[in-house]
Amino acid sequence: MLTEKFLMGRGRRYLTADDLAALEAAVERVVELPPRHTLTRRGEPVANSTLLLEGVLCRYMDDRDGDRQLVAVQIAGDFVDLHAFPMKHLDHDIATIGPATVALVPHDRLETLVLERSSLARMFWFSTLLDAAMHREWIFRLGRLDARGRVAHFFCELFERLTMVELAEDGRFGLPLTQADLGEACGMTPVHANRVLRGLREHGVITFRDGVVTIDDREELRRLAEFDPAYLYPGGPDG
Amino acid sequence: MLTEKFLMGRGRRYLTADDLAALEAAVERVVELPPRHTLTRRGEPVANSTLLLEGVLCRYMDDRDGDRQLVAVQIAGDFVDLHAFPMKHLDHDIATIGPATVALVPHDRLETLVLERSSLARMFWFSTLLDAAMHREWIFRLGRLDARGRVAHFFCELFERLTMVELAEDGRFGLPLTQADLGEACGMTPVHANRVLRGLREHGVITFRDGVVTIDDREELRRLAEFDPAYLYPGGPDG
C-alpha cells in the first residue's frame, strides 16, 4: 500500500475499487528521486509509465541555447508519461524539480490492463486528454497574456489542481519551484519573473516565497489571469 | 465513398482495410461548411466527432477583449474533435477558415467502434496524443522563439503535416489563412505578422501570398524555427 492516497490522484474518484486495485497491482516498484533528476529524455525508448506519488515533475523542451521551456507541470496523483505507452517514446524530457516519489508501471502490464478493463482504458485516455487541455491553456497563456497575467494564470492553475487533490487550502500551497523555473514555465527571463512577482506581492495579490504560494486576493488573481477553470474538467469524464 | 482519400489522413496508413471500412460506415453524413463558420462552441454538449475531409479548421480560445489565440490548426484527414468523445464537451471553439468539408461520426457509433475494435480505439488515442504533442510544440514556439522564429516554426509544421497527406510538394502548399490568422496562431499582432512576413520574403526564406506558401530556403527556415519534426511522430504509432 505504498501508493496510498495519490494513486491516480483526482482520477481515483472516477474509478471503481476494482480498477484501482488492478492498477495498484500493476505497479512494479516505487522509486524515490533526487531533485533535478532527469527521468526520461526525448527520443529514448520508454518501457514504464510513471505515476507521481509525491513531489513535482516538469516536462520541458530545450531551445538551441539550452534554455528550457516547461510544457507541463505534474503534481501528486498525475500519470506523468502515459503518452509514452501508445507512442513508445516521448518528444520531450521529464525531470524532477525537488525530490519526488514515483510508482513505475511497466508497459506490458498496462497493455494487459487496457485490454481487460475498458473502464481503465477510458480513464487513461481521459487523463491524456486532460493533459492536452492544459497544454491548450498554456498556449493561450503564452500567446495572449502579458508577463503578469501569465504568472497569475500559472498560479491559478496550480491552485485549482492542488485543491483537487487536497494539497492546497486556504489559498495556500507548497510549490517547490525557483523563480527561474517559473520563468521557464511562463516564457520569460528569471529577472523578469522576479519583477513580476514583486509587482504581485506589492499589490497584495499573491506571495511566493520559499516554495510556498499564498494567494491574498483570489478575485484579482483570476482577473489578471483571465482564468476559468472549466478546462480542468472539474466534473471528471462525465461532467 | 464520399470520404475517399482523406478519411483518417496519415492515420489510414496504420489501419487495416477492415478498420477503415468500419470507420467509413460510421460516418453519418458529410457536410460542406462556409468560411468563418463556427462548428463547436466551448462548453456546448457535442454529439458528433468531426473528420475533416477538405479545407482547414482552427481551434481557438478568446481572451477578454475577444482576441483569439489559435491552439491548433487541422488539415484534411485530421480527426478534429475526437477529444469531445470521452470528454462530452470541449474547452475551446472550432471554426472553419475557408470553406471546408467534414464527415460527422455520431458518438454512439464511435462507442461501438472502440468497444468492438481495439485497434481503432488505439488509433483514436494515438491521434489525440499527436494533438497533444503538437500543442507542446506550440508552447515551445510561443515561449522560446521570437516573432520570426514563431512564424517560421508554424510554416515548418504545416509543411511537414501537409506533406504527410500529400498536399504539399516542392516546398509549396496552399494555406488559406489571412495574415491576421497567422498572427493569432503565433501570438502577435497582424501588423507585426505582416512585418515578419516581409522580412522572411526579403531574405529569400519564404513567400506567403494569396493563401499559397512557397518555401525558398528550407534549411534557413528550419534553422530560424529551431525545427525538428520528430514530435509529429512520422513513423506512426509504432515508429
Next chain:
DNA sequence: CGCTGGGTTGACACTCTTCAAATTTCGTGG
C-alpha cells in the same frame, strides 16, 4: 567562513504593440 545558488535591483537596448493612415485586392451590384 568562504562558496554557491537563489533572489533582487538598476540601466539600457531592443522587440513588439499601438495607433493611424494609405494602398491594394476582391466581391458585388449597377
Next chain:
DNA sequence: CCACGAAATTTGAAGAGTGTCAACCCAGCG
C-alpha cells in the same frame, strides 16, 4: 465592364513591455 465598398495588406512613428548585462545581497552548507 466599371464603380463601389469592405476586407486584407502595407507602411510609419512613437511608446510600452521585456530582455540583457552587471552588480549586489542573502541564506544554507561544506
